[in-house]
Amino acid sequence: MKKKSTFKTFVSEIPKNLFAGFVVSLIALPLGLGLALASGAPPISGLIAAIVGGIVVSLLGGSNVTITGPGNGLVVVILAAITTLGNGDMQQGFLYTLAAIVISGILLIILGFLKMGSLGDFFPSSAIQGMLAAIGIGILAKQIHVMLGNTDANGSIIDLLLQVPEGIINLLNTNNASMFYAGLVGIVSLLIMIFYSKIRNRYFQLIPAPMWIVVLSVGLYYYFDIFSTTEYPIDQSLLINLPDDILSNFAFPDFGKIYEMTFLNAVIGITLISSIESLLSIKAVDKLDPLKRRSNVNKDIRALGLATVISGFLGGLNVVTVIARSSVNVNNNGSNKSANFFHALFLVAFILLFATELRKIPLPALAAILVYTGYKLASPENIKKVFKVGKEQLIIFLITLLTTIATSLITGILVGILATFIIHIIINKNAKLFFKNILKPNVLMFKEDGKYYVSVKNFSSFLNYTKLKSKLNQIPETEEAIIDFSMCDFVDHSVMENMNNYAQTFTRKGGHFEVIGLDDSKSISSHPFALRKILPKKANSFVKVLTKRQKSIEKISKEMHWKYDAFSAQEVEELPTFGYFKTREINKISNVLSNEDCSIFDVQFSEGELIAKQVIKATMLHIHPKNEIPDFTLDQEGIFEYILHFAGYKDIDIDAHPDFSRRFYLSGKNEEKIRTFFTDELILFFESNKQYHIEASKNGLLIIGNERFASVKEMKALAYFGIALQKII
């Protein structure tokens, strides 16, 4: 990595970040107002959070293109906190909640300093999906009534959902003009949100959908005000309420309930959700970053915590990293932290310049934006995606979703974790595997031949994923990494998903990341993220699903015009005739990749018998020779393991090539024939290529790399080696 004059690039990129910040602020304005309203807080509190977040996190944070502000996920928690802490008095409840926000900010700072940024990894991904869907439903249930012009709907999430049909009928039959027009504005706004992405007009797309809603609804007011003779039909109570003097009217937190259990609950809920939401967003935004930088998660969490504390003291909501606004930032060429900063400055400008206009925004318009966001979080497509990964993931998802809706977020996520764990035990029919091994450091990493090799033992699931992650994070993404799960009995969905994320990041940055050792495992579904369980005994008949490695091999086979058979039952007949297999029993051959003369295959064989039995897996290449070849073995000088079978034969030195003789150990029965066989060309070939163990007999050549399955890249190298070697022979 090179070091450029960072300051110079930073300054030169300011104009485009200024623009990106502007576009983001167009969304952040309506969203900030809307999220605050949905939380039951004064609208301005959302904007305060966005402004403080934008300024503090851009100055102190550790990420590059993220945008910070009030988050979707917190709506439900904050609303619950305000209602329970205030005992019906929303105003007082808000002040108590502000105190909870301040404390949760302090907790976040502590988490950041303790480097607990990885806290989010302890949650299984299906449970998190379920929780997010529950949050979406929570937002949707409440806001759909507001969108229909009724701000008085109350009750639990389920009650609210049941009231929806009634609400629609009420709207159609009402003789209250204010409510009718408000509902109309709400529904039109929702339609704008839904169809915005379908209209592919460059000028129309310049302004984001939420801003269109704001512009149109404010325009509507001025239409009535200036051109129409009739009064503006929507009542003042359905319009947004901003304090008259925005700059001096800050709400101040009330720490009166700090020792109560409900307060503690609120703090935990807010901290939990804000850290999860931020972590998920930071991870997701890193994948969007055009410059492929890696965010410093802990530093970012600290900055978010500090921003939350400040925002809480100024009467704002808490500050999290938000994915939707961040992606808008990236799409508009935001490239460094200044975009976040500018977005905050534009928001300040909006409030100061357009306060009067903002007061004309009808609540249903904002509610429509939130209904759409809520729907996005809980859309049936998400459920379908989870189901594709596996039935058990859907069960986890639904359990979390329903518990969260019926009780609270914290209970919901805890039940989700428990459900995941129980399902893992049921699938494995073995609880001991988890209890015995959970505390063991199951990950080994070492660097060999310039490659990072990571081996994982026992089981790998959300429970012990941090151990794997901390090792993987130490590998530069520009290098080559091989992750071997063959010693793992069980790999869960969360880990598989994360492995896929790593593979993507490595590919993006020019490295190579490959998972091996899962080809023999049973998969729950055909989805690449499905959990995998390695069968302890001989393979029963199960539906075989290609792993990613197998799919890649398939792809290569097409590129090279070779044949590929993943589950070949075919035996390579010549194999047992090789010296190498004299003492080793072949159990299984799979993943056969072949053309007419060469075949590469994974072979599983065992050494020793009974208690001394050891199962070994390796990838080998077999070449059918066109001409006759003398029997010989060729090895790197110094590797004595293989030579046992040819004990008694001496190292044949070829005098004309002292370097070759020094590096290779060549032995065989018929020295004379071998000497004539090893032409200068062949020796040059061996000298200039990677060294494999090679064994020749009248049945062909057997070429063996490492005594483990090869990664796809290594397989390819082996194939080319084979083709080239064959040409020479």
Place this chain on the structure above:
Amino acid sequence: MHKIDKILIGIAFSPNLKPNIFEAVRLANMFDAELVGVHVGEKTNQKITDLNALLNEADNLKRGFKAIWQDGKPVDVILQTCTNENIDLLILGALQQENLLKYYVGSIARKITRKSPCSVLLLIKPSVKRFKFKHIVVSGLKEDRTEETIKTAFLVAKKLDCKKITIVEEIKQEELHVTVNDDKSLRRANIAKERITTREDRRVKNILKDIDCANLTVKMQSIFGKRGYSIGHYAKVKRADLLVMNAPIKSGLIDRIFPHDIEYILSELPTDVLIVR
């Protein structure tokens, strides 16, 4: 441990006795050592005939066999014998988990391993036929006794005709002094890693200076993982035949609750293990 002169084997009349005896006899001959067998329990004629039959079946012992029959608690008796007889090496068999290819050390053997005054060899798969040692992995931890351990590993390699030794330096995460947060700290961490690796290699090379490495392939490998546990993992990945380690400094109750070094290995033996004292 510069010379292995006397080897002790515990004799329990279990189905594993035959491979255990064969293995012990073979090792005794390789080290040119005297073999002592101790049985905790009654001395009956049946047992004596059984034992003699097995010894006759095995290779001839170069230096003879001495049997000790004594009542008492197995742990105490064996430890006592180790001291009384001036034993250099104690051989213990491991148990295999049902249905799984995993081995562990039973509670009695574990106690003996902890308290033993001499070196202990834990065998996971004693066999009647000869099984050649091809690859020895030895721990190169930065500790006072490491030099001794490495020397022992070379001695064993020589006696057992093993041609390949890998010296593993386990590097603790904390030694890096850098947590990987972003690209910058990642780069720093990698530089630190390189530096530590070089430093460790130099330290091990220093030890190797005094050792005769002829006819041996010696490799040095740095691994990153939990100390004590990862070396076992490495030995398993590399399919080593013998793992040589330092004995623990002390092993109290706390070490068993929060296992470290040797305790990990004992709960899940990756291969045959030699604990040097």
